[in-house]
Amino acid sequence: MAKYPIFVLSLLALVCALAFAYEPSPLQDFCVADPTSPALVNGRACLDSKLAQADHFFLSGLNKAGNTSNALGSVVTPVTVGQIPGLNTFGIALARLDYAPWGLIPPHSHPRATEILTVLKGSLYVGFVTSNPENRLISKVLKKGDVFVFPVGLVHFQQNVGNGKAISLSALSSQNPGVITVASAVFGSKPPIGDDILAKAFQVDQSAINRFRAQF
The missing domain is CATH 2.60.120.10 (Jelly Rolls)
Known part of the structure; x- marks a missing residue:
C-alpha cells in the first residue's frame, strides 16, 4: 500500500511538468x-491594456500569394x-x-x-x-x-x-x-562552425565544406 501514494505523487509530478512545459x-x-519596452522577459512585455486597438489583433493580406521566385x-x-x-x-x-x-x-x-x-x-x-x-x-x-x-x-x-x-x-x-533550417544552421552560422568539425561530421573533405558554406 505504501507504493500507491508514491505512484500518485509521481503521476501528479509528471502532469505538472507537462503543464509547465509550454507557454503558461x-x-x-x-x-x-x-x-518599445526595454523589459527583459520570456516573451514580450505587455502594452498598457487601455492602449489596445483593434489593429493590434488584426492582419490583412494572407489571401495574397507570396513570391516563390x-x-x-x-x-x-x-x-x-x-x-x-x-x-x-x-x-x-x-x-x-x-x-x-x-x-x-x-x-x-x-x-x-x-x-x-x-x-x-x-x-x-x-x-x-x-x-x-x-x-x-x-x-x-x-x-x-x-x-x-x-x-x-x-x-x-x-x-x-x-x-x-x-x-x-x-x-x-x-x-x-x-525556426531552425538545418542547412543554414550548420553551414551559415555566425561565427562559422569550424571546417574540420563539419568535415569530420559529414565525412567529407574540407573543400566540400567550403562549397556547401558558400551557398549560405
Whole structure:
C-alpha cells in the first residue's frame, strides 16, 4: 500500500511538468506585445491594456500569394506575435506557405511549437524524422484538404510534387515558434562552425565544406 501514494505523487509530478512545459496560461484578457519596452522577459512585455486597438489583433493580406521566385521555389508568410502583437501569451501562430512547381520548404524544425498543416491547393510530399526510434522518416503525399502534424522540435519538410502551384496553411502552438533550417544552421552560422568539425561530421573533405558554406 505504501507504493500507491508514491505512484500518485509521481503521476501528479509528471502532469505538472507537462503543464509547465509550454507557454503558461494568460492571467488577463490579453497582453498586447510592446516592441518599445526595454523589459527583459520570456516573451514580450505587455502594452498598457487601455492602449489596445483593434489593429493590434488584426492582419490583412494572407489571401495574397507570396513570391516563390527563389532557389527553393517557396515562401513562408508568417503570422506570429511579430505581425499580430495581440497574439502575445496566447501560444498560437499561423503561416501561409506558397510553393512553385516542385518548390521545397527545406528540412527545418520549430523548437517551441507543434505544427499542423492543411493543404489548400496542390499536392505536397511531407515528412518528419523521429528521435526515438532514431532517424525514422514518417512521410506521406498530401492532397487538397489533407492535414498532417509535425511534432514539436522534430526536423520536417514539405515539397510540392505537382506541376502547378501549391498552397498550405499551418497552425503552430506558440506565438513565437522559432525556426531552425538545418542547412543554414550548420553551414551559415555566425561565427562559422569550424571546417574540420563539419568535415569530420559529414565525412567529407574540407573543400566540400567550403562549397556547401558558400551557398549560405
